[in-house]
Amino acid sequence: MERRHLLAAELFAYSFANYEDHLGIGNMRFERSMPDEALLLERAEDEGWSDEQVVAASEIPATEVGEVRRRFRCARAVVDAPDAAAAFRAGVRCSIEDAIAEDLTDEAAVERLVIQVCYRAADLAFLLDREGKALSEYSEALRVEPRDEPA
Numbered sequence: 001m002e003r004r005h006l007l008a009a010e011l012f013a014y015s016f017a018n019y020e021d022h023l024g025i026g027n028m029r030f031e032r033s034m035p036d037e038a039l040l041l042e043r044a045e046d047e048g049w050s051d052e053q054v055v056a057a058s059e060i061p062a063t064e065v066g067e068v069r070r071r072f073r074c075a076r077a078v079v080d081a082p083d084a085a086a087a088f089r090a091g092v093r094c095s096i097e098d099a100i101a102e103d104l105t106d107e108a109a110v111e112r113l114v115i116q117v118c119y120r121a122a123d124l125a126f127l128l129d130r131e132g133k134a135l136s137e138y139s140e141a142l143r144v145e146p147r148d149e150p151a
Contacts, residue, residue: 003079007042008034010075010091011068015119016126041072084127085138091120 009019022030081087
């Protein structure tokens with residue numbers, strides 16, 4: 001799976017393994033449409049496009065462009081993380097921020113967050129398989145606390 005597919009998986013809320021299952025079978029949505037949208041958003045971020053420019057260049061509705069751009073920034077943080085542990089941490093952070101924004105106040109909301117963290121764990125397993133590494137190799141990185149992170 002190429003970086004553009006990983007970005008698309010994150011952007012459109014597919015687990016990496018599920019997204020990979022859709023590749024190579026002629027599904028143009030997964031092969032081209034979603035990765036192309038992710039790459040367009042990347043270009044927009046890199047070149048400092050306005051929301052209006054993004055809407056004009058894409059099929060993203062004006063009412064959704066801000067949220068889609070936020071999701072893209074999260075996707076890039078996960079995909080471009082230096083290793084699987086950092087990707088997992090970035091993904092969990094995004095999931096928690098989303099849950100808080102959606103008002104994490106009841107048991108159903110907590111359960112949705114638990115499900116998202118489980119998806120993040122599945123993506124971590126996918127990335128570990130790609131790297132040929134064991135989870136134990138990232139034990140320390142997964143336990144870093146903010147005061148331990150470099151400034």
